[in-house]
Amino acid sequence: MNLNKYFINIAISLLISCFTFSQEKRLAKADENFSRFAFVDARKIYLQVAKSGYASPELFKKIGDSYYFNAELEKSVGWYEKLVNEYEDQIEPEYLFRYSQSLKNVKRYEDADKAMEKFKLLSGNDQRAEYFVSTRDYLKFIEMQSGRYTLKRLYINSKYSDYAPSFNYQGQLIFASSREGKNSMVKTLHEWNEMPFLDLYISDILGERRALTTPKKIKGKINTRFHESSTSFSKDGQTVYFTRNNFIKKKLKSNVNGTTLLKLYRATLDGKKWTNIEELPFNSDEYSVAHPALSADGRKLYFASDMPDSRGLSDLYEIDIYEDGTFGEPKNLGDRINTEGRETFPYISDSGRLYFASDGHVGLGGLDIFVAVPESLGYSIPYNIGEPVNSSEDDFTFVLDENTKIGYFASNRSGGNGNDDIYSFKQTKELITTCAQYVSGVLTDAYTRNVLPGSEVILLDDNNHEISRVTTNAKGKYKLNVDCGKSYIVRGTNPGYSATEALLETNFALEYTHQLPLQLGEGGLNQKELKPGDDLAEILDLEIIYFDLDKSFIRPDAEIELQKIIATLKEYPNLKVDVRSHTDSRAGDNYNMYLSERRAKSTIKYIIEKGKINKSRITGRGYGETSLVNKCKNKIPCSDEEHQQNRRSEFIIVK
Incomplete structure (x- = not known):
């Protein structure tokens, strides 16, 4: 060795x-x-x-x-x-x-x-991914939306962090700042970012030019040695809701992991000092509740939280405020507003518009500011308010006086004095807050490719209820209005042809036209020789109904083909079919048989429920991996595309 x-x-x-x-x-x-x-x-x-x-x-x-x-x-x-x-x-x-x-x-x-x-x-099914897919032209829209504000840098900003401006309706601006106070010998640093803790400051707003005086700490017992930040004031200026670390009556509290979170508090004005500080009853030591925003009538409070039913890092909520000052139950604003990311810093304008910051909706980077318009059942889809308010950095805490069109927001973009800076703005043009979309195309003969003028195109909702219809012009063209973010069925009809249907999923792009050409098969099924055992999908020249690996839900591309099956069953009321579902060879034989049964049931359920087809006309079962269409048996290496050919459903004519 x-x-x-x-x-x-x-x-x-x-x-x-x-x-x-x-x-x-x-x-x-x-x-x-x-x-x-x-x-x-x-x-x-x-x-x-x-x-x-x-x-x-x-x-x-x-x-x-x-x-x-x-x-x-x-x-x-x-x-x-x-x-x-x-x-x-x-x-x-x-x-x-x-x-x-x-x-x-x-x-x-x-x-x-x-x-x-x-x-x-x-x-x-992540909501952020869905918004990205449905707004692929987001940069084009943001460009359309941009240029509606002029910005102004403010001299009240410090070398530290300044943000969360709000109006106190007394001719003053309140904001949060981590600047060192005049009499501070030592300022505690927050270990998150090694910045001093935040306090609330006040500046007078002077004259038409809206110049701001030198900031001073607000008076009273609101400020502590811990964080105080975003505020919202009642219209009479006598009540304030504000964010603070979990600190009340000189006691600092934390969650089970030892982390001190954020809570909402309320205080009232006694002369020039804020007193009667109370913690709101829907706070918790185990999650954060922060960034209040009062509605114009003072009857609702909006806030951000990661409470147990939140979708993401923080969601937006609303809660009723009763006349006696008590509260209802927090209500999540739902999937139109909230994503798996951060929705935070809400602001409710006098007209009821909801402005908020988000990194879950599609924007320019970091937090962008969005606006959602009140509707009968909540809020519209959010609209990015564009540059120059939004940037590739974090942009947040937006407030607006709709009478003067002057407001404020904060950003950590380069060129400022400190970590975060407050900017003022003047709105010069109204925002785009409606979504106009259309579906358009040409009807042709599937075999001759000749256009079919005088045909009818019918727009149906996803429950097969008619919404509108139009006749194709001399060039076989049609155009229909559709709403954003909805599912439709577009049906083309012409005497002597089988009806055809296509599924349409609209997105959230503005002024967008979906191109959807339709082809009608000459003579329909009556001109074809049909016999039991034939595959209806082959006769109708349909795409194969595919399923994702280890899944049994109906894919969007499969819905399009199933709508064509539904249309055929409606046109030929004596037609009966047997649905046969197949898997690939991956996973165990018994499991694949179980999976194919689920897929068959899922397909049959879709046809019966969506198409309103009598269940006696649809039978079916799963065949597992017993009827592969290629070489991909157990232990034989195949590509994903080859395996997918076996994950299919067939529609065999019984009668």
Whole structure:
């Protein structure tokens, strides 16, 4: 034995072990800081570990997150990029979303969209992915919406963080600031971002030019040594709702993990001082409730929270305020407004419009400001208010006086005095807050390709109720109005032809026309020889009804073909079919038989319920992997595309 070589190997092994142990010990300390949201302290250790040559997906995640959650998205890009490029198979979909947001921050919009495409594939029914898919032309819309405000930098901003402006209806502007007070000898630093804690300040608004006086701390017992931020005032200026850390009666409270969260408080004005500070009853030590916004009549309070029924990092809620000052139950504003991301900092204008900041809806990067218009059953879809208010950085805490069209918001964009800065603006043009869409196309003969003037095109909702109809012109063209974000069935008819139907899913793009050509098969089924055992899908030249791997739900592309089956069954009331569902060979034989049964039942249920077809005309069962259409049997390597050919449903004529 070569003893020198032996001892060298032992020494190297010991060095590697010591190095690994040392790194793990340092990472454990960093993780402890990270769990307390002490991102800056955690990051210092993570960066040292990374510099030493250590690499792992968890390390790259934590470094990227430490920048991301401190709104330093441009610095998170490189770390998320390492994560995606080196550990793509080991990351959760959420990191693709964060990567996309960070790319937008540095205006790499094409790369950001590619990351969102991957996020969509992996995230399932995530609302943020759905909004991205339905608003692919978001940059075009934001360009249309832009240029409706003129901005002005304010001299009240400090070198620290200034944000959350609000009107107190006494001719003054209230805002939150982490600036050092006049008499402060020591200012406590918040370990999240090593910035001083926030207090509430007040400035007088002077004259038509709306100049602001030197800010002073508001009087009373609202400000503490912890965070106080966003405020909302009653119209008489005598009541304020505000955000503070979980601190009341000189006691600081935390959740079960030892983290101090945010709560809402209410105070009343006694002369020039705020008194009678009380915690609102729907707060909790276990989740945050923050950023209040009163309706113009004072009967509703809006706020942001991550309470148990929230969809994402924070959702927007409303709650009734009764005449005696008590409250109803919090109500989530729903999927039109809330996503799996951050919806926060609501503001309700006098006309009832909801302005808020979000990174879940599609924007330019970071938090963008959106507006939703009140409707009979809630709010419209949100509309990005465009540049220059929105940017690739965080833009938030928007307030507007609709009479003067003057307002304020905050942003951490470059060119400011500090971490966050307040800007004033003048609105010069109304926002686009309606969604106009159309469906248009040409009706032709499926075989000759000749246009079919004088045909009828009928628009139906997804329950087959007629909404409108139109006759094709001399060139066979039609055009119908549709709403945004809805499902429709478009049916083409002409005497002597079988009716045809297509499914239409509208998006949220403005002034958008969906192109949907329709083809009618000459003579329909009457001119074809039919016999039991024929596949109706082949006779009608339908696309095969495919299913996703290990799933039994009806895909959107499958709905289009099923609507054609429904139309045929309606036109030929004596026709009966047997639905036969098949799987690929992956997974066990018994499981595949069970899965195919679910798929058959799902297909039959869709035809009966959506098409209002008598259930006696539809039978069916699952065949598992017993009728493969290609070589892809057990243990034979095949591509995903080859396997998908076996995940299908057939429609065999029985009568």
